[in-house]
Amino acid sequence: MAKQTRRQPAGDSLRQPLRLIGGQWRGRKLQFPLCDGLRPTGDRIRETLFNWLGPYVPDAVGADLFAGSGALGLEALSRGARVMSFCERDPAAAKALAGNLALLGASGGRLQHMDALQWLNSSKIDAPLDLVFLDPPFAADLWQPSIDALAARPWLADGAAIYIESGVDSVFQVPDSWELHREKRAGSVCYRLYFYRAD
Known part of the structure; x- marks a missing residue:
């Protein structure tokens, strides 16, 4: 008798792997x-970023805006962030x-199934935020x-870290209170880490 092969559910071929690279x-x-x-x-970018962040991650309250796979926020939780909201x-x-938050038992993960801008303009934020990841779809x-x-x-704590990932030709302006800490390029991607300093 010919061996039967188990049929894969539709959409399995459209799944991508994600590997967490540090922490628990x-x-x-x-x-x-x-x-x-x-x-x-x-x-490689994540490794560089979290080397930059170092001691700022443990016990942080943060937000992964435009979370997508959640790579940045999950990495932060793995490395000791206390609360991370995923938009x-x-x-x-x-x-x-x-599903991945449940699989990891990530009790500090808060899924916000909504647009990031809608969330930022709401009153449902665990503020103040110590750590923010801003990596929207480039085309948007x-x-x-x-x-x-x-x-x-007043969403940001004094000294909050803000990470921005963009195309090398992307144009935007940050407030004067955001001090550029580190900046690097990788191919067509530019990534920057800022720190917010309250007046």
């Missing part, structure tokens, strides 16, 4: 769906992220509206 879940492999505009931050409006990506050009929304209300 180091080496854990997760899956996320292939969605339009979803572009996870690569391992993701795409239903498939949000469902996968919820949402850096400036997101920066403006972050700056318009």
Whole structure:
């Protein structure tokens, strides 16, 4: 009798792997769906970023805006962040992220199934935020509206770290109270880390 092969559920071929690279879940492999505009931050950039962040991550309250796979926020939780809110409006990506948070037992993860700008303009934020990841889909050009929304209300703690990932040709302006700490390029990607200093 010919051996039967188990049929894979539809959509399995459209799943991508994500590997956490540090902290308590180091080496854990997760899956996320292939969605339009979803572009996870690569391992090398994540490693550099979290080397920059160092002692600012443990016990931090943060937000992963435009979370997608949740790579940045999950990495922060793995490295000791206390609370991380994940904003993701795409239903498939949000469902996968919820599943991965449950799989890891990440009690500090808070999934916000909504647009990041909508969330920033709401009153449902665990503020003040110590750590913010801003990495929207490049084609959407949402850096400036997101920066403006972050700056318009008292969401940031004094000394908060703000990470921005963009294309090398992307144009945006940050408030004077955001001090550039580090900046680096990797191919067509530019990534920067700022620190907010209250007046």
